[in-house]
Amino acid sequence: MTKLVEFIPNFSEGRRQEVIDQISEAAQGVPGAKLINVNVEPSYNRCVHTVVGDPEAVLEAGFRMCQKAVELIDMNHHKGEHPRIGAVDASPFIPLEDMTAKECVDLCNRLGERVAKELQVPVYLYEKAAKRPERVKLQNIRHPEYEGLLELIDKPEWAPDYGEAKMHPTAGAMPLGVRNPMVAFNISLNTSDVAIAKKIAQSFREAKGGYAEARAIGVYLEDRNICQVSCMINPQIVSLYRIIEMVRSEAKRYGLSIIGTDICGMVSQSALMDCCEYYMQLENFDRKAQILEELL
Amino acid sequence: MTKLVEFIPNFSEGRRQEVIDQISEAAQGVPGAKLINVNVEPSYNRCVHTVVGDPEAVLEAGFRMCQKAVELIDMNHHKGEHPRIGAVDASPFIPLEDMTAKECVDLCNRLGERVAKELQVPVYLYEKAAKRPERVKLQNIRHPEYEGLLELIDKPEWAPDYGEAKMHPTAGAMPLGVRNPMVAFNISLNTSDVAIAKKIAQSFREAKGGYAEARAIGVYLEDRNICQVSCMINPQIVSLYRIIEMVRSEAKRYGLSIIGTDICGMVSQSALMDCCEYYMQLENFDRKAQILEELL
Numbered sequence: 001m002t003k004l005v006e007f008i009p010n011f012s013e014g015r016r017q018e019v020i021d022q023i024s025e026a027a028q029g030v031p032g033a034k035l036i037n038v039n040v041e042p043s044y045n046r047c048v049h050t051v052v053g054d055p056e057a058v059l060e061a062g063f064r065m066c067q068k069a070v071e072l073i074d075m076n077h078h079k080g081e082h083p084r085i086g087a088v089d090a091s092p093f094i095p096l097e098d099m100t101a102k103e104c105v106d107l108c109n110r111l112g113e114r115v116a117k118e119l120q121v122p123v124y125l126y127e128k129a130a131k132r133p134e135r136v137k138l139q140n141i142r143h144p145e146y147e148g149l150l151e152l153i154d155k156p157e158w159a160p161d162y163g164e165a166k167m168h169p170t171a172g173a174m175p176l177g178v179r180n181p182m183v184a185f186n187i188s189l190n191t192s193d194v195a196i197a198k199k200i201a202q203s204f205r206e207a208k209g210g211y212a213e214a215r216a217i218g219v220y221l222e223d224r225n226i227c228q229v230s231c232m233i234n235p236q237i238v239s240l241y242r243i244i245e246m247v248r249s250e251a252k253r254y255g256l257s258i259i260g261t262d263i264c265g266m267v268s269q270s271a272l273m274d275c276c277e278y279y280m281q282l283e284n285f286d287r288k289a290q291i292l293e294e295l296l
Numbered sequence: 297m298t299k300l301v302e303f304i305p306n307f308s309e310g311r312r313q314e315v316i317d318q319i320s321e322a323a324q325g326v327p328g329a330k331l332i333n334v335n336v337e338p339s340y341n342r343c344v345h346t347v348v349g350d351p352e353a354v355l356e357a358g359f360r361m362c363q364k365a366v367e368l369i370d371m372n373h374h375k376g377e378h379p380r381i382g383a384v385d386a387s388p389f390i391p392l393e394d395m396t397a398k399e400c401v402d403l404c405n406r407l408g409e410r411v412a413k414e415l416q417v418p419v420y421l422y423e424k425a426a427k428r429p430e431r432v433k434l435q436n437i438r439h440p441e442y443e444g445l446l447e448l449i450d451k452p453e454w455a456p457d458y459g460e461a462k463m464h465p466t467a468g469a470m471p472l473g474v475r476n477p478m479v480a481f482n483i484s485l486n487t488s489d490v491a492i493a494k495k496i497a498q499s500f501r502e503a504k505g506g507y508a509e510a511r512a513i514g515v516y517l518e519d520r521n522i523c524q525v526s527c528m529i530n531p532q533i534v535s536l537y538r539i540i541e542m543v544r545s546e547a548k549r550y551g552l553s554i555i556g557t558d559i560c561g562m563v564s565q566s567a568l569m570d571c572c573e574y575y576m577q578l579e580n581f582d583r584k585a586q587i588l589e590e591l592l
Contacts, residue, residue, distance in 0.1 A: 036591045260579040279575035283556040295332045
């Protein structure tokens with residue numbers, strides 16, 4: 001088994017394509033790390049890069065991207081609808097194959113130390129990498145935004161985890177963390193009544209006593225005149241089929257049915273295979289030995 | 297896309313492990329061909345090797361295995377419960393990725409010609425490679441068995457497709473063909489009444505007007521005191537979920553349920569993903585772009 005890690009830095013640039021391209025190029029020169037996706041959000045004025053590969057290679061590619069973003073993005077001229085505190089914003093490492101969260105936290109600390117030292121950007125660690133309990137939630141670090149943090153950073157409670165208590169003159173500060181792999185999963189219902197979708201979402205979100213790490217909201221989709229239960233799930237803890245069947249059973253109470261589902265972005269093969277085996281009622285299936293592609 | 301082909305020769309040896317090992321070794325020296333499975337059946341006194349890879353490499357590995365089997369197996373001393381006509385028995389090529397049945401037929405003809413010429417074993421082509429309509433069915437070629445074919449081979453209707461009308465003195469004759477990829481799939485029911493399992497099997501087997509290429513029988517499993525619908529399905533034509541749902545709906549009529557399923561041997565990832573997408577009701581899912589492992 002090869003260790004695999006994912007790194008998904010957010011950069012505060014979603015309009016100047018030449019800047020986004022230079023950040024992408026910075027990620028591409030490291031053997032063992034692969035840039036698998038670049039998502040550009042012009043209205044948020046940010047972009048999200050996804051790099052996957054060997055831990056050391058992803059660390060190096062991650063640093064090079066940060067370096068390029070710090071060089072090219074000036075937060076003094078940045079406007080966008082999404083909360084942010086720096087040129088490199090929320091940047092989580094995610095453990096994939098054969099990798100523990102603890103190993104990701106080590107990687108995260110090494111990157112944070114290097115970014116602070118070599119790029120002079122103060123770093124705040126969040127979620128599983130947090131060193132202070134109040135920094136577990138990313139929103140607690142990001143809520144003052146770039147403009148507010150300029151005033152707050154020299155207060156003791158805002159001391160960075162790496163680097164001096166001083167904003168980088170153009171790149172601000174950087175939130176760096178470790179989180180579990182999450183799947184963005186939507187379940188569509190044959191109703192336009194968003195109140196029902198919201199009630200169903202309550203039935204399994206963690207904040208309401210549901211499944212661990214599960215987030216869920218009910219939303220109305222105007223273009224299709226239907227509602228969705230839109231959720232973020234850690235499929236290593238809760239299988240997607242369990243969410244589907246939970247929504248199906250709650251929806252039945254209102255005489256409603258699931259009319260479709262969709263996955264936004266990436267999902268691991270094992271999360272899909274968990275669903276496949278459940279619904280097919282497969283017994284004694286050996287994924288490594290019986291799936292043809294696994295053997296090649 | 298790389299072309300991929302599978303070759304599954306049956307050899308008439310299931311007891312002398314050293315012979316089976318030498319056949320396996322013969323397959324292993326060819327770069328681009330991979331021996332992914334060896335299935336030994338002592339009561340049938342035969343073994344089944346599965347080689348997958350690049351067409352030219354699989355052809356070469358296939359020839360080397362045949363050569364070794366012809367050298368080591370003497371049909372004059374072979375006894376076993378399964379019909380057979382030679383040291384190398386039923387040997388199908390199967391088109392996998394980016395490969396047509398027609399291309400497999402070409403490959404099959406090349407191997408047949410080489411086996412006849414270099415090993416002096418007469419070759420009969422079956423299924424999609426058949427040159428005579430009465431040879432499409434493997435059982436028509438194999439029913440006289442080794443002992444019977446010794447008497448028949450010089451009759452005009454038994455003229456081999458490659459080689460002289462003369463059995464090899466120790467290796468007999470070889471059936472060589474091309475077939476579609478099939479999955480051996482069993483569906484277990486909560487009944488010990490095999491008559492019901494047999495009736496359900498009738499509902500979709502091709503021979504009874506069901507799905508194309510689908511074979512199915514009802515069997516009783518003594519050790520579990522249950523019945524199974526045991527089938528062979530070409531998942532490129534009929535998705536496995538369609539078979540499951542067909543069996544579920546037929547079983548309901550008898551008040552029965554599916555209590556499990558199992559896949560014997562190999563299955564392609566796409567056959568499983570078809571089931572996964574059906575049961576999850578996934579919309580607009582892009583397997584190549586959204587499954588993490590596909591991008592690496």
